[in-house]
Amino acid sequence: MSPAELRDLAIEIARESGELARRRRAEGVSLAATKSSLADIVTEADREVEALIRARLAAERPDDGFLGEESGTGAGTSGITWVVDPIDGTVNYASGIPLYAVSIAAVEGEDPDRWTPLAGAVHSPVVGEMFSAARAEGAFVDGTRLRIAEPGPAGALLATGFGYDPSTHVGDLATVGRVMPIARDLRRGGSAATDLAYVAAGRLDGYFERGLQPWDFAAGALLVTEAGGRFIRPEGADVVRRLNLAGSAELVTELERRILHQP
Template identity: 35%
Template sequence: MTDYARLLPLAQEAVDLARDLMRTLQPGALTFKGDRDMASEVDYAIERAVRAHLAAKAPDIGFLGEEYGDSGDATALTWALDPVDGTVNFVHGSPLCAISLGLMHGADAVLGVIDLPFLGTRYHAAKGHGAYANNRRIHASRVTDLRDAVVAIGDYAVGTGASGKNTERLAITEQLTRHVQRIRMHGSAAIDLAWLAHGRIDAFIMLSNKPWDTVAGVAVAREAGALVVDLDGTPHSVHAVATIGGNDLLLPSILTLVQRSLERTEPDQG
């Protein structure tokens, strides 16, 4: 098996650069990418810095960033970066934002570094080597009953088709209110997946999947013992349509709740 951990020092260096920029720069002018979707000057500055650093140190590895897209020739290994995951939070001065740098081998998440610059925590993992928060080993929660579970959900949709997408999200939220201990919406998929790994939440539901949002977090969550799957229960990959996570005992109940909620929102075919 490939030892992806050899690339962790390089990934940590790149995230060090990103963290320093995020902590010292102001958001600056906003670039609107769609309905209620934006990037700050810091998003672009971090991506340029990380992209340049990794290209100089590992030119044979591809790169996919949220703001500037992909670069480099097709390769088995590709970095996936969200320079500011939770841009709206960052712009509003909330500490719930993160830098998310992952590594894909084909469609599989194999390494992740997630830094929470304003909360003083860094998560990292490489396939086969465990998951860590500030260099201390972490494990996913072992909660087994929905009634005891704290479940995080992804942001509601904006932009084209948001109304239909949010009908599904609201149906899931309504069912969660009936069955789980608490619901949380942090506004950052990287934080949700890192906190799933750390046992700070017990499950995570997001009806979307962008590699820059999920690769690092999926790698960290899996190494902490969580399962992360697609909507149909198959293992999560960059091709998944949803990102659903929990431990092996809780996840079946979460997945059933999501699937039944979505069935109720389907139009009557009769």
């Protein structure tokens, strides 16, 4: 399959699985477990939606690998791996806040620092928007081509997120203090995939957050780069809570300087 065909498959499955997530939320969710902390929850719907995605991909692309937030890895032989977050923004989802997304990406390779993104889809079931991208084909939302924004004279509209570990919050707040001098305002939506999609769409100027997992950014990062932006993880692979930055090239450079190099 070409990247465009992989994108179309991601869109199809994201739409189907997003409808399942929306329907389960309307029926009422139940908490299945906690992960790293009480705030890092997983719902029965997370597991059900990922099982649907994994089954659909296995039927369409049986030789591909799989990396999912809930069910882990599955080796493939094709060189292509699907990186999946069934419900990005689980806390929002469980709390009845309609800001969550299904994120599906196809990449070549297995190491997030070395893989080549091929295709991706980020679907917001409640809003009804489908963001998608294919390598060298551009990024779109429901057929409209996306282009990142350049911050205006009033400053950059930025988004961020905070880790689930309370011990990291002091450092996260210090980071916010470093970037606020160039910010028009700050948003904290609770879904990294959606934040990255909004950067690609020019709704946000930039995004910064530590501690993302590959399934959090795989599709969203491709949206940003295909919309003319830049996505980087500038710290070394041995850093536990790596910084993730997205936006225009100029803004990403300035965010990196302020967060990592400003005294």
